[in-house]
Amino acid sequence: MTPIDVIIIGGGAGGLSCGITLASAHQKSWFDDRRIVVVDDDRSDLNQALLNNAPGIPMGTTGTMLLETMRQQLAAFPVASLVEARALRVRRHPESGFEVALDNGTTPRCLTVVLATGYKRWELEGLSTDPCRHPRGGKPTRLAFDHDEAYCMESDLYVAGLLAGGSSQFAIASGIGAQVAVEILSGWAGKRTHVHDVPVPDKSS
Ligand SMILES: Cc1cc2nc3c(=O)[nH]c(=O)nc-3n(C[C@H](O)[C@H](O)[C@H](O)COP(=O)(O)OP(=O)(O)OC[C@H]3O[C@@H](n4cnc5c(N)ncnc54)[C@H](O)[C@@H]3O)c2cc1C
Structure with missing residues (x-):
């Protein structure tokens, strides 16, 4: 089976932001038929948060509401999906990339791994x-x-969200996730890149 291109372990602020930004490039010619998978077991710190200071997020939004919005945003891109599972082990595949053992009994292969499991615990086995x-x-x-x-x-292994060392604010965790995505996209594009959309002009008036 063809390996998934990117598996993001952790679907909180950093992981979902990384997945959304990666997937938003899906119409670029160099994106080809790549696929993005976020693996998450629903223990994000956002589940405890009430957000009054996250830029652009309406005051009073709960973290659970924000997570649901981000999950829907990810699902709107045809190249991305969310798997509800816990990752147990990541290890290099003898040929290329990685294999990620999940607690649902599957072991998907991928070419790139992003670790975005938050800064409170580390449970994954298999890395050096x-x-x-x-x-x-x-x-x-x-x-x-x-x-x-x-x-x-190390080669093809990235870290995002608070696990990358950022301070505990939604904007910082999600910003690092987006930056990781831009780094991966730039590798695929073969040049520095980023993804911007613009409004389509209304020609009816
Ligand atoms: C009580 C509280 C209030 C907060 N209030 C605010 C606020 O007002 N404003 C603000 O900006 N920020 C606030 N924050 C901070 C914000 O929630 C964090 O900065 C942000 O969630 C960190 O993002 P992250 O992606 O690094 O980690 P998380 O969002 O915690 O996501 C990590 C994800 O990884 C998953 N995961 C971990 N291990 C595995 C595994 N082995 N397999 C699969 N999935 C795994 C977890 O289930 C989780 O979903 C608050 C945090 C807390 C705890």
């Missing part, structure tokens, strides 16, 4: 590195991975 203390997390139990300026930990 472990997270270290988060630089901006306050509590000593908060976790982050080292990465380069493109949020890349």
